[in-house]
Every structure is written in C-alpha cells, then in structure tokens.
Amino acid sequence: MEDTNSLSLEELVVDYSQEVEIDQISEIQYRDQDLSMPKNIEVQNEKNVVDVLESKLLVGTIMNDIEDDYLLYCQYAHAKGFSVRKGDQRCFSHTNELQSKEFNCSCEGSKDEKSSSKKIPVYQKLVTRTKCKAKLKITRERGGEWRVSRFFTEHNHEMFAPDQTYLLRSARNISYAKKSTLEAMVNAGISVSNAVSFMENEACGSENLGFIRKDAYDHMSRLKKHTKVENGDATGLVQYFINKANKENYFYWNVQLDDDDRVMNFFFRDYRCAVDYEYFGDVLSIDTTYRTNKYNLICAPFVGLNHHMQNVLFVLAFMSDETESSFEWLFRTFLDSMNGKQPETIFSDQCQAMMNAINTVFPHSHHRLCQWHINQNAPSHFGSLNGDSAFKKLWHKCMTYCESKDEFETT
Structure with missing residues (x-):
C-alpha cells in the first residue's frame, strides 16, 4: 500500500476500498517499547542492577539488533541515573545499510553559543550539555553481526537519584494501551489532568506510570491537529462519492458536518459489502486503532469473518474524533445502510464513548471486548x-x- 501521507482524501478512499488489511478478530501482535527495568534480572540494590547490565554491554559483546541495543542501554542508563540520546550513525559506502550507531548520554556535546548569541533570552535556560563522553557504540561488518565497539561509562556530571529517574526523557514512553486509555477517558469528557491522576492511582504512583503530565498533554494536542477536512479536499471527496453512486446503484455513502459545515466524519460501502453483511453479519468487529492521512483521521473499518475464516469488510469510515455523538452517528448510519439489521455480537476495544453508543444504537447485540485489546491493557x-x-x-x-x-x- 502507498504512503498515505501523500494521498488526497479521494485517493485515500479508493486505496482503502481496494485493499484493507485488518486482522482484529484473529490474534494480532503489537510491540510496545518497554523502557522499564528488565524483569528477568534478580537484584538486591541499584548497584547490582548496574553491574549486571554493564556486563551485557562490554566491548565485543554480540548484540541482536539496533532497537534491542537501544532499549538495553536505556535500561542501564535509567538504573544508573542518566538519560539517553540517539547519536551519530554511519552507513556502508554507496548504500543505505547501517554500519555503526551511537547512543550517547543526553549531556553529550555543548551549547551552540554562535546561534544562541543572536537571540534575546526571555529567561535563563538551564544548561544541560556538559561535554559528557559516556556512550555506547555498536558496529558490524557488511552482512555480519552487531557488536559493541565502544562503551564509555564515566560521566562528568551528577546522576539522578533512583526516585527521580522516571522523569528522564528516555525513560518516558506512552504505550499503545495507555494511549488508548487516555484518549478514551478524554473523549468521554474527563479532563487530561484527571485522566492522568486516575492512571497514576491505577499504577500505584506517578513513578510507575511511564510518562508525565506534559507527555499526556502533548499527545492529546497532536491528536487535535489537522482533524478537519479542508474545503477543497472535502469537495473532491463528495464528488467522488456522487460519481461512484451514479455508476453503482447500491453504493451507499454519508458524511457528517460540524457547526461550521466542515466535514468531520464520512462513511461508505459498496454492494459487495452489503451482500457479505447479509450472509456473515452475525459477528462484527469495530477497530479504531489506526490513524492515517495528513488530517490524522481515524480509520474505522467494520470487519467480519466469512465461511473460509477470512476477513470481510462490511463498511469503512473515517472519523475526526472518538466522541459518543460521532459513534452514534456512525452506528445509525451503518444500520441505515444495512436495512436495520443488527449484529448478534460486536467486538471492540474498551473505549467508553464507543461502548455507550453501542448500548444506545445496538440494544439487542452482545458487546464483547477484543482479545487483543485485553492483552494490551x-x-x-x-x-x-x-x-x-x-x-x-x-x-x-x-x-x-x-x-x-x-x-x-x-x-
């Protein structure tokens, strides 16, 4: 499939209507970066953790791959009390294949006095670059294994205390499960601050949550950007739907507008989707995991299983938010397009706004949580x-x- 960031909405609809690869009912593997302390190391104190991890990073040690090396170095750094930045890398000549990669202490380097001298400081920013030499460098021969070639452990600055290491930038990561929980609570009308407080209580303290409030606010701010469809693209999208409906008698489409008459959500299905739902619509899976396109729209496919245990697409929708009102519009539009036939069972994630809308629009259906989302949460x-x-x-x-x-x- 093409890179959807460069596609218009009309091209995006065509692209997804031709090929949608969703596998939510069957088991899906998803990997979150785990930056916490390795669980298979039995330790008595922090020094013991550092010693064990240092033994895994000695010069000459064979490493698995770059991502695993980075996570291992982060675990070592957090145990010792410093943060990590990804540093220089080098490729083999005339190729894009990596030959070496460095991971540095975040205090590596120095402040750029030349560029900063031209600016009028509003406040005195804390200088964190101390020319620290601590680093991990891994290299390999062409087609060979990754090995540790340099491992400098000496720092020229103070380390963070063990009870403060959770604040380090490289120690913070919002996993997929926690993003889903945060988004669901905010979409249900809970403030970001209260949502984070709840998640801190669930994790038994802010130090166990894995991220701080600023990360949560930044994540939610990114989701709000570019969610309204511009007029030119909206006109092209509607014209595409009109042309499609003129050529196919059973093509169904609908759009939802906001208070400023801008496209918020849109929905479509063709004749084949309706036939498949008539035969295989007893079980329905709704997945709002994926976002795509420059508008950061939520891709919401409605998927089922046929008699060959293959995924079949019933409906495809794109949504600008995950509020209860948007889901109600989506589900009522779905029922209208399928002559009012309700599914026997609906699988979804643990989104409270979606659950409320399902109870309202599909009162006779059995709502169950998807096994993959349960394993993630x-x-x-x-x-x-x-x-x-x-x-x-x-x-x-x-x-x-x-x-x-x-x-x-x-x-």
Whole structure:
C-alpha cells in the first residue's frame, strides 16, 4: 500500500476500498517499547542492577539488533541515573545499510553559543550539555553481526537519584494501551489532568506510570491537529462519492458536518459489502486503532469473518474524533445502510464513548471486548506479576486455549 501521507482524501478512499488489511478478530501482535527495568534480572540494590547490565554491554559483546541495543542501554542508563540520546550513525559506502550507531548520554556535546548569541533570552535556560563522553557504540561488518565497539561509562556530571529517574526523557514512553486509555477517558469528557491522576492511582504512583503530565498533554494536542477536512479536499471527496453512486446503484455513502459545515466524519460501502453483511453479519468487529492521512483521521473499518475464516469488510469510515455523538452517528448510519439489521455480537476495544453508543444504537447485540485489546491493557493491572514467567504462561493459556467460561474459571 502507498504512503498515505501523500494521498488526497479521494485517493485515500479508493486505496482503502481496494485493499484493507485488518486482522482484529484473529490474534494480532503489537510491540510496545518497554523502557522499564528488565524483569528477568534478580537484584538486591541499584548497584547490582548496574553491574549486571554493564556486563551485557562490554566491548565485543554480540548484540541482536539496533532497537534491542537501544532499549538495553536505556535500561542501564535509567538504573544508573542518566538519560539517553540517539547519536551519530554511519552507513556502508554507496548504500543505505547501517554500519555503526551511537547512543550517547543526553549531556553529550555543548551549547551552540554562535546561534544562541543572536537571540534575546526571555529567561535563563538551564544548561544541560556538559561535554559528557559516556556512550555506547555498536558496529558490524557488511552482512555480519552487531557488536559493541565502544562503551564509555564515566560521566562528568551528577546522576539522578533512583526516585527521580522516571522523569528522564528516555525513560518516558506512552504505550499503545495507555494511549488508548487516555484518549478514551478524554473523549468521554474527563479532563487530561484527571485522566492522568486516575492512571497514576491505577499504577500505584506517578513513578510507575511511564510518562508525565506534559507527555499526556502533548499527545492529546497532536491528536487535535489537522482533524478537519479542508474545503477543497472535502469537495473532491463528495464528488467522488456522487460519481461512484451514479455508476453503482447500491453504493451507499454519508458524511457528517460540524457547526461550521466542515466535514468531520464520512462513511461508505459498496454492494459487495452489503451482500457479505447479509450472509456473515452475525459477528462484527469495530477497530479504531489506526490513524492515517495528513488530517490524522481515524480509520474505522467494520470487519467480519466469512465461511473460509477470512476477513470481510462490511463498511469503512473515517472519523475526526472518538466522541459518543460521532459513534452514534456512525452506528445509525451503518444500520441505515444495512436495512436495520443488527449484529448478534460486536467486538471492540474498551473505549467508553464507543461502548455507550453501542448500548444506545445496538440494544439487542452482545458487546464483547477484543482479545487483543485485553492483552494490551492487562499488563497495567498485573503489577509485580509482570515479571512472573509462570503467571504469564498461565495467562496465555487462559486467554488462548480455554473455549468456555467454566474451563476458563477452572484453569
């Protein structure tokens, strides 16, 4: 599929109507970066953690790949009390294949006095660059394995205290599950501040949450940008739908406008989608995980399974937000396009706004949470059990191999 950032809305609709790859009902693997302390290292104190991690980063040590090396160095840095920046990299000549990569202490380098001298300072910014030499460098031969070539451990500045390391920039990361929880609470009318407070209580303290309030505000601000469709693109989109409906008698489309008559959400399905829903519409999966295009619109496919256990697309919609009113409009439009036929079972994520709309529009359907989303959200409730491999195996067995409620409870 093409890079959708460069597509117009009309091209985007054509692109997705021709090929939509959604696999929510079957198991989906999603990897969040885990910047926390490694769970398989038994330690008695912070110094023991540092020693164990240093032994894994010695010069000559074979490394798996760049991303794993970065995460391991971050874990070492957070245990010791400093933050990490990705540094210089070098490629093999005449190719884009990486030959070496550096990860530096965030205090590496010095302030650019030349550029800053031309600016009038509004306030005295704290200088954090101290020309620190601490770094990790990995290299490889062409086609060979990554190895540690340099590992400098000496710093020329003070380290953060253990109870403050969660504030370090490289220690903070909003995982997919936590982003979903934050967005769902804000869309349900809860302020960002109150949502973060709730999540801090659930994590038993702000130091266990993995991000700070500023990160939450920044994330929500990014979501609000470019969500309204510009007039030129909106006109092209509507014209595309009109032309499509003129050529296909059973093509159905609809758009929702905001108070300024700008396109917020749009919805479409063709004749094949309607036929598939008539035969296979007893189970419906709604997925609002993915965002795409320059408007940061939410891609919301309605997907089911056919008699060959293959995914079939019933409807495709794009939404500018995940509020209860938007979901109600989407579901009522869906029912109208499918002659009022309600599904027997609906699978979705744990979005409160969506759950409220489902209860309102689909009162006779059974609403269930998607197994993938449960697996994504569950670790935030496990606490110390996240490091228990026996518990993880039992959890996987219960979630994957138990086919009845009684079997699940017994296991």
